[in-house]
Every structure is written in C-alpha cells, then in structure tokens.
Amino acid sequence: MKESTNIFKALSDQNRLRILKMLQIKPLCVCEITEILQLAASTVSQHLSVLKKEGFILEDRDGKWVNYLINQRPGDQRISAVLSQLDFWIGDNQLIETDKQKVKLSDRYKVCGT
Amino acid sequence: MKESTNIFKALSDQNRLRILKMLQIKPLCVCEITEILQLAASTVSQHLSVLKKEGFILEDRDGKWVNYLINQRPGDQRISAVLSQLDFWIGDNQLIETDKQKVKLSDRYKVCGT
C-alpha cells in the first residue's frame, strides 16, 4: 500500500524550483548546482534527493559525477503535468532568470575540481 | 511590482488540501470547518487566510458568519488550472473521503452556537 504523497510539498521550496528550472536547460552535476545556488553541497544533495524521490528528476552516474536530469516519463500524471509545462507552473523571476544564464555558461570542467 | 508567490506552498499543507476539497462540496463557515478538521478555530482561520491570499478561495460575510467558497475566477491561471481539476491534483484518501461525507451532512445551525 503506497501512501499518497503530497507532490506540492516537494515544490514548496524555492531552491527546489530553481533546480528544476535549471535542469530544464540541461542536465547538471551536484557541484554545478552548488556553485550556482551558492549553497553547501550537502544541502543541494538533499534537495535533489527529495526531487528524485518524488519522481521529478533522475540521476545518472557518469564517472565521479552524478548528473541529474528532468524525468521524461514520470509515473505520476500530476508530475508529468507539471514538468511538461514547467514555464507555466514556475514563472521566471530575476533569480531564476540569472540562474538560467549561469547554467548556459556553466562548464563542469571549470566549475568543479579546481 | 508584485512578488511572485509560490502557489505550491499554499498547497503543501494537508489540512489546506482538505479544506479545498470540502469547499468543493459547498461553501462553509469557519466553525463548520473547525468542527470537521478538529482544529482550533484560530488555526482554521489562518489556513483560510493563506488560501484566500493566494486566490484559491473567497470570503463572503453573512451576518455573524463568514462563508468561504472556491474562487471561480482566480486571477492566476495556475490556480484556475488546479481548481478546475481539483480531483486530479488532490486525490481522495480515506481522510478526505470522510471529510466530504461530513460536509454533506453539516448543518451550521446545529454545529455552531450550541
């Protein structure tokens, strides 16, 4: 018996919304997200695990990195509904606007490891 | 400049979801909702003010009572999207099922004032 989770809870945190919008641009590893959000890596990891647990995103290990990406085939229809119209549900504000710019310019080989 | 509020935050609380589903049956006053949720009136009032502030519901004073009802013409399209398909977004569980039964049987003149 699977208990019905409240998908809105996963979306109630502003930083998790920012992450979703960033992943809309392209898959990212934890250290790239950490760099952009200016949070501790452990905090970002937690947010990602919430989004993954709910089915919004998938992880894909690539060597020492873990890429996170939007889940294209979520089990839950409500999650599909949100993800397929992310711009409708989560409008851009200044913060998200600049996040997206940073994602476009982000290069893992420069951001990480230095 | 109106700051963009996170509509998901208003929906992240289980009791607020219950209230929305109850109001789907019929408009209710605070004391009826209080009776069904078994919370303090002040707590229910807080929940209602959040839902009202976000545009999910409207209030309509009727003498000493204040009726709350689903907003049929929300300004925010996302809120329309949620409200027009409330059953899709907020599935029934046992709790909500019995809430709705209680709403159908609820009679303000018996519940309040005694």
Next chain:
DNA sequence: ACTATATTTCGGTCAATAACGAAATGAAAT
C-alpha cells in the same frame, strides 16, 4: 448599552525542515 456568537489577531510553544560542516562513501587517476 449589553450579551452572545463567530471570527481574526496576537504571543508563544513545539515540530518539521532547510541549512551547515564533518565524516563516510564512490569512482577514477596516479
């Protein structure tokens, strides 16, 4: 004006959660 009932506002407590840094784990390169 006074009383009764409904509701909201206020001040405070407690629980949930977002945040951090440190330690543990995973994977690759030396």
Next chain:
DNA sequence: ATTTCATTTCGTTATTGACCGAAATATAGT
C-alpha cells in the same frame, strides 16, 4: 594502494510553520 575529487550521510543548529489559547474585533439580537 593511495590520492583526489564528487557526492552522500550524519549530527547539529537555525529557521519556518502549524498549532493553541487568550484577547480583540465584528455582527446580530435583546
């Protein structure tokens, strides 16, 4: 095998949010 870097897990702290009861406000009836 050891080092290095990315990530996760753990333990703790700070913040936020749900909740309550008491006091304040609103409305209607006496």
